[in-house]
Amino acid sequence: MTSPLRFCLRCHRENKRSKVFSLGGHSTAMANADGEEFWDEDGVWHRHDVNVVTQMFQCSNLHRWQEKRRHRCPAPDCDWNRDVKSDQVIEST
Numbered sequence: 001m002t003s004p005l006r007f008c009l010r011c012h013r014e015n016k017r018s019k020v021f022s023l024g025g026h027s028t029a030m031a032n033a034d035g036e037e038f039w040d041e042d043g044v045w046h047r048h049d050v051n052v053v054t055q056m057f058q059c060s061n062l063h064r065w066q067e068k069r070r071h072r073c074p075a076p077d078c079d080w081n082r083d084v085k086s087d088q089v090i091e092s093t
């Protein structure tokens with residue numbers, strides 16, 4: 001699996017270079033709340049996963065932050081994706 005490029009936003013703002021370490025993450029795996037999967041009237045596959053994944057990061061200048069994301073529906077023009085906010089970054093010191 002490949003990961004997208006990732007930088008520390010704060011170091012980036014201050015034009016510093018740093019390594020980013022993943023401190024691991026967790027999912028709000030709610031029992032029996034995996035969302036729903038279905039094929040719509042056009043035969044298009046949908047998957048509406050309600051779980052939120054939280055991942056913690058720390059850079060080599062000791063900035064810490066976490067990112068929360070929800071899975072998008074594989075159907076490109078699904079209303080569900082409009083509700084899914086783009087990756088939400090919460091900075092913390």
Ligand SMILES: [Zn+2]
Pocket residue numbers: 008009010011012018059060061062063
């Ligand atoms: Zn940093």
Ligand SMILES: [Zn+2]
Pocket residue numbers: 045046047048073074075078079080081
């Ligand atoms: Zn959908």
